Structures are given as structure tokens and as C-alpha cells.
Amino acid sequence: MNRDHPTLQTSILDRLIDEDPGLSHEPAPSRVFSIGQVKAAVTRDLENLLNTRRNIQVPPAAFEELNSSLFVYGVRDYTAQNPRSPAARQQLRLDIEQTLMRFEPRLRNVTVQVESTAASERNLRFRISALLVADPVTEPVTFDTFFDANRGEYVIAK
Template identity: 35%
Template sequence: MASRPRTPLPARLPLLDRLMDPEPDRAADAPLSAAETVERLRRSVHRDLEALLNARRPWRSVPDTTPALRLSPLGYGIPDFTAGAFNDRRQREALRAEVEEAIRRFEPRLTQVQVQLADDGDLLRSTLRLRIDALLRVDPAPEPIVFDTVVDTTTADVTLRPLYEA
């Protein structure tokens, strides 16, 4: 029996996004095109990444003997960094690595995640700029997704702005 070639499935929104109704007054929603689905998926990732990076993990670190805890709600978010001295390259690099690891751990819709410091030369500013590059897992081919990220080191707010030219 010959196997048929696999037909790629269209991108599918996560369950929560499918349950949320942006137009509750309409009795039925029109089906989304593949492009609309990918765009909604991008917005969903944007929303969820911003929530992840604005969540703070408890001060105590997870012991190396319990790696499963890193994937639990106890490991969700990034450490509190408001006491850091971000004019020090090592502090900036440590936060960059934490952001990249948190995304790799808690955002399965992204692959090949890379977070880079976007140095603007002014080390006395109270913001740190990062660039997040990744591939959004969709069929038939992954889509590049890029965010310009601003970390306010005094208020601990993280803001993501999508960049569509990858």
C-alpha cells in the first residue's frame, strides 16, 4: 500500500485563543485564512511573551537536583533585576541569557530562539534594549518572528514591539 504524501495542516491557534471571541455579538465567525491565522498566532505569541517576560520568578533559585521544577510555575518568568547595575556588560549579558532561556523553556511555538543585546551606546539610560529573533512553528514552513524589546531597569517593565522585516 503506497503512502500518500503528507498534506501540511494549516496553522492552528492555541485553545485559549480559539475560545476567546473578539466579536461576541456575531452568531458565527467566518473561517480564517491561513494568513489571518498566522497573524493571530503572531499576536498571541507577542501577548504571551510579554506576560512571560513581565513575570518575576521567586528570588531563590531552583536547585540543580530538581530540573523539572524549572519547567513548573515556580520557574516561570525571569528573575527580579531591578537591583542590577546595567552599566556592567556582565549584568546585561546575564539578563539577556535569562530572557533567552525563559523563552526557550516556556514558549514552545518558537524555535531557534536568539536574544541579542541591542547596545545603543548610552550605558547611563535606565533601559536595556534586546532583539528577539526566532522561528514561529507553522506549516508548511516556519515563519521568522522578531521583537524589539525594551527593558526598563527601574520599573522592571518589559515591552515588546514586533518587527516584521526579519
């Protein structure tokens, strides 16, 4: 393995995803990614996670295992919240942090920082910082993200 450009084992999901379904001849399967490809895969998966709305039903206390299951996958729906409200911003920040810690095992030490926005802006900007753990590499990463309140969609800058 080249120390300057280490290759990393791809996840099972990345091996199953067909990035080019229109291609009739499949290339030889690759079992390794560069760190850039891992970051791109994590970015894709984070956008999917953030753009999935969590079930609005609260799991019964007797079924505590549901709190770590697909039943609570995604984030709460914040489209009706005022993005300028400090309470709504804090709640969203905590929800995203907890969701990433629960459902994205490739990230450690996750912190979400809400950035200030103009008073007239309905979009909410925040920065996700974490350690990307992709054996044998651990690397700090940052994802500049915004929530478009008009479309109800999270977008990560690429």
C-alpha cells in the same frame, strides 16, 4: 487553504481568551488564525512571560522536574541591576534566551542580542530572533524589546 495567506490552528489558550469581554453577543468561534494573528498572539504571550518574575527560591536538586514547571516560569528580577553592567546584561540575555526556549514552544532557534545603549539611558534594549513554528508555516521572526528600568517592565515593539 490559500498558499499566499495560510490559515493556522489557534492554540487552546487563544480560543479561551475573550478579547472583548464587554461584548454581549459572542461572534462565531474561529478555529484558524492568519500568520499575523499568530505573531500578535506570540507577542502578547512573550510580554506576559517576560513581565512575570520568577520565584526567587531555587528548586531543590532532588526535584529536577521543577526546572521545567510553572515554579520557574518568568524571568529573574533585574530591576536592581545596573543595565550598563556587561555582566548584568549577559546574565539577562542568557536568562531570557533560556526562559523562551523552555516556555515558548512556538519559537525555535531563539537568540537574544543586547543592543548598545547611551551611557545615560537606564532602559535596556535587545532583539529576540527565532523561527516561529505554526504548523504548517515556519517563519523567521524578530521582536524588538526593551526593559524600562524605571517601571520594571518589558515592552515589545508592535
